[in-house]
Amino acid sequence: xxxxxxxxxxxxxxxxxxxxxxxxxxxxxxxxxxLVHALQKERGLxxxxxxSGGAQxxxxxxxxxxxxxxxxxxxxxxxxxxxxxxxxxxxxxxxxAIAYTLQGVAALPALRAQVQAGRLTPPACxxxxxxxxxxxxxxxxxxxxxxxEPEISRMLVALFHLMQGKELAGQERACGTxxxxxxxxxxxxxxxxxxxxxxxxxxxxxxxxLATASVLVLWQAHVAGDTDMAAVERMRRVAHTAAGCRLSxxxxxxxFAACSHRLDALHGVETLVAQELQxxxxxxxxxxxxxxxxxxxxxxxxxxxxxxxxxxxxxxxFFEASAPPDAWSLDAVGAPALxxxxxxxxxxxxQHLQTMQSQIHExxxxxxxxxxxxxxxxxxxxxxxxxxxxxxxxxxQTAMNxxxxxxxxxxxxxxxxxxxxxxxxxxxxx
Amino acid sequence: xxxxxxxxxxxxxxxxxxxxxxxxxxxxxxxxxxLVHALQKERGLxxxxxxSGGAQxxxxxxxxxxxxxxxxxxxxxxxxxxxxxxxxxxxxxxxxAIAYTLQGVAALPALRAQVQAGRLTPPACxxxxxxxxxxxxxxxxxxxxxxxEPEISRMLVALFHLMQGKELAGQERACGTxxxxxxxxxxxxxxxxxxxxxxxxxxxxxxxxLATASVLVLWQAHVAGDTDMAAVERMRRVAHTAAGCRLSxxxxxxxFAACSHRLDALHGVETLVAQELQxxxxxxxxxxxxxxxxxxxxxxxxxxxxxxxxxxxxxxxFFEASAPPDAWSLDAVGAPALxxxxxxxxxxxxQHLQTMQSQIHExxxxxxxxxxxxxxxxxxxxxxxxxxxxxxxxxxQTAMNxxxxxxxxxxxxxxxxxxxxxxxxxxxxx
Numbered sequence: 001x002x003x004x005x006x007x008x009x010x011x012x013x014x015x016x017x018x019x020x021x022x023x024x025x026x027x028x029x030x031x032x033x034x035l036v037h038a039l040q041k042e043r044g045l046x047x048x049x050x051x052s053g054g055a056q057x058x059x060x061x062x063x064x065x066x067x068x069x070x071x072x073x074x075x076x077x078x079x080x081x082x083x084x085x086x087x088x089x090x091x092x093x094x095x096x097a098i099a100y101t102l103q104g105v106a107a108l109p110a111l112r113a114q115v116q117a118g119r120l121t122p123p124a125c126x127x128x129x130x131x132x133x134x135x136x137x138x139x140x141x142x143x144x145x146x147x148x149e150p151e152i153s154r155m156l157v158a159l160f161h162l163m164q165g166k167e168l169a170g171q172e173r174a175c176g177t178x179x180x181x182x183x184x185x186x187x188x189x190x191x192x193x194x195x196x197x198x199x200x201x202x203x204x205x206x207x208x209x210l211a212t213a214s215v216l217v218l219w220q221a222h223v224a225g226d227t228d229m230a231a232v233e234r235m236r237r238v239a240h241t242a243a244g245c246r247l248s249x250x251x252x253x254x255x256f257a258a259c260s261h262r263l264d265a266l267h268g269v270e271t272l273v274a275q276e277l278q279x280x281x282x283x284x285x286x287x288x289x290x291x292x293x294x295x296x297x298x299x300x301x302x303x304x305x306x307x308x309x310x311x312x313x314x315x316x317x318f319f320e321a322s323a324p325p326d327a328w329s330l331d332a333v334g335a336p337a338l339x340x341x342x343x344x345x346x347x348x349x350x351q352h353l354q355t356m357q358s359q360i361h362e363x364x365x366x367x368x369x370x371x372x373x374x375x376x377x378x379x380x381x382x383x384x385x386x387x388x389x390x391x392x393x394x395x396x397q398t399a400m401n402x403x404x405x406x407x408x409x410x411x412x413x414x415x416x417x418x419x420x421x422x423x424x425x426x427x428x429x430x
Numbered sequence: 431x432x433x434x435x436x437x438x439x440x441x442x443x444x445x446x447x448x449x450x451x452x453x454x455x456x457x458x459x460x461x462x463x464x465l466v467h468a469l470q471k472e473r474g475l476x477x478x479x480x481x482s483g484g485a486q487x488x489x490x491x492x493x494x495x496x497x498x499x500x501x502x503x504x505x506x507x508x509x510x511x512x513x514x515x516x517x518x519x520x521x522x523x524x525x526x527a528i529a530y531t532l533q534g535v536a537a538l539p540a541l542r543a544q545v546q547a548g549r550l551t552p553p554a555c556x557x558x559x560x561x562x563x564x565x566x567x568x569x570x571x572x573x574x575x576x577x578x579e580p581e582i583s584r585m586l587v588a589l590f591h592l593m594q595g596k597e598l599a600g601q602e603r604a605c606g607t608x609x610x611x612x613x614x615x616x617x618x619x620x621x622x623x624x625x626x627x628x629x630x631x632x633x634x635x636x637x638x639x640l641a642t643a644s645v646l647v648l649w650q651a652h653v654a655g656d657t658d659m660a661a662v663e664r665m666r667r668v669a670h671t672a673a674g675c676r677l678s679x680x681x682x683x684x685x686f687a688a689c690s691h692r693l694d695a696l697h698g699v700e701t702l703v704a705q706e707l708q709x710x711x712x713x714x715x716x717x718x719x720x721x722x723x724x725x726x727x728x729x730x731x732x733x734x735x736x737x738x739x740x741x742x743x744x745x746x747x748f749f750e751a752s753a754p755p756d757a758w759s760l761d762a763v764g765a766p767a768l769x770x771x772x773x774x775x776x777x778x779x780x781q782h783l784q785t786m787q788s789q790i791h792e793x794x795x796x797x798x799x800x801x802x803x804x805x806x807x808x809x810x811x812x813x814x815x816x817x818x819x820x821x822x823x824x825x826x827q828t829a830m831n832x833x834x835x836x837x838x839x840x841x842x843x844x845x846x847x848x849x850x851x852x853x854x855x856x857x858x859x860x
Contacts, residue, residue: 018521092448099441106434315537350526
């Protein structure tokens with residue numbers, strides 16, 4: 001027969017098992033950050049080789065590919081360590097994102113062969129790498145979404161937005177490099193470029209709103225003090241205000257170099273977040289272990305006898321303790337009185353679990369808002385054959401016209417799509 | 431080295447492990463439904479014994495207590511079967527609710543001794559049993575909240591609201607019995623009685639909105655056709671429109687009998703929901719087992735070689751498949767093309783997981799709204815020394831004045847409390 005102490009301990013053990021899993025997921029996220037950075041470098045060099053017909057970057061590409069392979073080996077080690085994941089839907093989504101990414105990794109040799117043979121344009125190459133990196137970011141997203149500890153969850157959500165913003169900065173590098181190299185900035189490329197700037201700034205805003213104080217110091221040094229960031233901003237202005245949309249072809253190399261340094265600086269911030277994340281996981285696990293040990297050290301006498309307690313002093317404590325009108329919201333229970341032992345521990349733990357749930361919900365709001373916006377954008381792109389930036393502008397303009405948040409408009413778009421799977425207007429346009 | 435097929439299978443295994451756990455939690459909920467019904471009967475008889483000074487109900491009370499003990503033994507069997515629960519915060523909350531309820535069960539002998547000795551008033555006895563039953567309902571709430579399968583989740587949320595409404599009907603029985611027995615209906619008792627009617631109707635509305643077609647048929651027969659329900663409605667009217675608030679003392683026994691029959695009828699509906707729930711769990715588990723077996727039967731050749739695929743036909747499929755702008759929202763991916771094997775399975779599974787997540791979110795909305803309202807109500811009661819019905823009226827009136835939903839007002843109340851832990855005005859009132 002299991003006692004209430006048994007279930008009190010079991011509740012703590014669940015929290016600890018979840019923390020251990022989360023620690024492994026965090027280690028995977030850290031490895032993913034390294035892999036993404038290496039892939040971004042390989043993408044930049046691959047584009048350089050493709051754009052120059054093999055005249056530039058070739059000697060750097062082979063070692064960079066080895067770098068990617070080494071980072072991938074790290075990721076595989078972490079995957080092997082993952083072990084049995086937290087069960088349930090969030091564990092399933094994480095596994096599925098991993099499966100998707102491994103498909104992309106398996107296809108990387110074919111992509112490299114195409115680059116080697118010069119059979120891809122730089123934009124097609126950029127897209128292919130972006131898709132693989134998007135898979136890696138999907139793993140980070142699901143790891144953040146499955147986190148059940150508020151502080152770790154908050155840090156993972158911050159890291160995801162930093163990585164996503166950095167990837168958009170990487171795509172901006174490719175976009176600008178092509179524009180400078182072609183000597184002009186046509187309206188479609190201009191719109192895409194502006195969209196990439198705006199999207200990465202949204203990501204960085206979320207990141208900065210969730211980052212710890214120490215990370216923020218490094219971040220602000222990057223935003224305000226970095227000479228490469230200043231160079232990027234200057235070249236952005238030059239490109240977007242150029243008379244007759246004409247750009248100096250020589251700007252291409254400078255732009256590429258400044259953007260590359262900027263990506264390295266962003267990776268530096270990422271590395272600091274990753275370090276703090278691993279320390280935090282360790283601290284949380286130690287605290288949880290101590291709490292569990294304290295519970296397990298309770299004398300058996302702390303548990304009231306389960307039967308035959310008729311007439312015992314204090315046997316009515318359960319019915320007399322201050323309790324909320326509905327005990328299933330146990331969290332509203334007041335401070336526990338002395339001598340109530342297990343009951344007061346149960347009430348304390350309820351309060352702790354409720355607080356955690358609220359805080360986790362708060363930390364993940366940014367994640368769910370982002371997912372909703374992206375899904376609505378993807379739906380509009382598919383239904384109306386819009387570009388990403390046009391779909392985004394449509395959402396934004398509708399929100400402004402209706403005096404609503406973009407999130408509300410996005411939710412309405414998705415709700416309507418669920419009701420009307422095939423929109424006639426969209427089909428006619430095809 | 432783990433392949434993408436490995437993680438695709440792992441994703442399914444997580445779903446299945448979660449379903450197995452959910453099946454056990456459902457069995458526990460079914461046992462809880464039996465225990466709550468037995469406790470409600472013991473409460474009714476205990477009140478009868480207390481109110482009559484031992485003249486009535488004594489011979490029925492002892493067998494009913496044995497009935498409760500038998501139901502509790504059922505619950506303990508299910509607790510022993512629970513095994514390692516789904517890890518993480520929802521598993522921890524379920525365990526904690528169980529620990530709380532077991533504390534109440536351990537205190538039951540002391541409560542019975544007080545009843546035996548005639549040392550309790552009927553209202554105090556009602557409150558004590560209500561607290562224990564609230565613990566049982568907390569277990570049902572957490573089981574519903576931890577469910578990760580949309581149909582099962584929906585049915586558990588429906589069952590929770592039915593059980594909660596039935597418990598409020600049980601409290602209404604006690605409240606009306608006291609009023610009839612005292613020969614009058616004073617304003618405080620009148621307000622409490624009306625609040626119990628209104629609250630149970632809100633619960634039953636949610637229940638009916640989520641119930642299956644077959645359950646609805648039985649439910650509507652109860653609401654519309656049941657003679658006991660008609661008797662309850664007639665006596666409610668008589669009590670609340672009585673001239674000079676004077677009631678006929680002889681109404682007490684009739685009221686008790688009609689309400690008791692009504693509780694039995696509600697338990698009949700509960701039993702049907704419980705049966706459907708167990709059949710559904712079985713079906714879902716079988717479907718999941720088949721899907722997993724199909725995945726595991728895939729020939730190893732379905733997995734593309736992870737390396738050395740340079741130049742292979744189809745090696746670029748990953749980069750060419752229609753994909754969303756951000757692959758971490760994989761669900762926007764279109765119908766999979768033939769011959770893409772694992773990749774298309776990953777995409778199908780992503781879509782399935784995304785759909786499940788949305789549907790689960792929808793099913794749980796009622797649960798979270800209820801929890802928010804109850805928490806806000808509890809907070810107002812504690813801060814302003816209000817009765818439950820006054821706190822509820824305050825929330826409702828504020829919502830009407832501000833033209834908002836009660837949920838929004840409740841959220842604002844909780845958000846403010848988080849910012850201002852000790853409200854001066856509330857302290858001054860104490």
